[in-house]
Amino acid sequence: MKASRKLYAKIFSVMAAVVVIFTCFALVAGAEEAVTEAAPVTATGILRGLFSGTNIALLGAALAVVLPGMGSAKGVGIVGEAAGGLLSEDPSQFGKALALQALPMTQGVYGLVAAFLIVFRLGVFSGSFDANALTFAQGGYFFMAALPIAIVGYYSAIRQARVSASGISLLAKRPDQLGKAITSSALVETYAIFALLVTLLVVFNCPFV
Secondary structure, three states, rough: HHHHHHHHHHHHHHHHHHHHHHHHHHHHHHHHOOOOOOOOOOOHHHHHHHHHHHHHHHHHEEEEEEEHHHHHHHHHHHHHHHHHHHHHHHHHHHHHHHHHHHHHHHHHHHHHHHHHHHHHOOOOOOOOOOOOOOOOOHHHHHHHHHHHHHHHHHHHHHHHHHHHHHHHHHHHOOOOOOHHHHHHHHHHHHHHHHHHHHHHHHHHHHOOO
């Protein structure tokens, strides 16, 4: 119960930080409208360059990699610790334990796919990248598009790891029940797939790039 509260607190903290950062970016974007090209270099002008629409989009791509990657890394570690006890008793179960340990890795892969698609749409790979091509609102479009897989990917990887760890306990008593353990764990991943689908649909259907 305490672990669940800590996890919810972490997710809330991440969301709150995202909202605060995005609000600050919006305030900067609103202030920059009063700055002309002939104006001298100011703090607002510097922030305008740092927090351009394109940079906001890249920030979204970064979150799509970082958060699911953190969740997958933690998840693989959770299952690995559970598998260590099983393998100390029966090393022949390594293959089955590895299959369960690999399941939480997929959220990190989903995040990479979403990030690569965003940077591809920005022209990073095609050589047509322009740091000033997007307005703040357009950059925010990509930022918001990355949030589903970033947040759901992080959460589902950890939850899936806990189910996989329970599957390790099942293997210790019933080595022939690997299929049921994998199925139970894979159900948790379904929501990460839904989140990835939403992110991909929004990015694919971008109306201005």
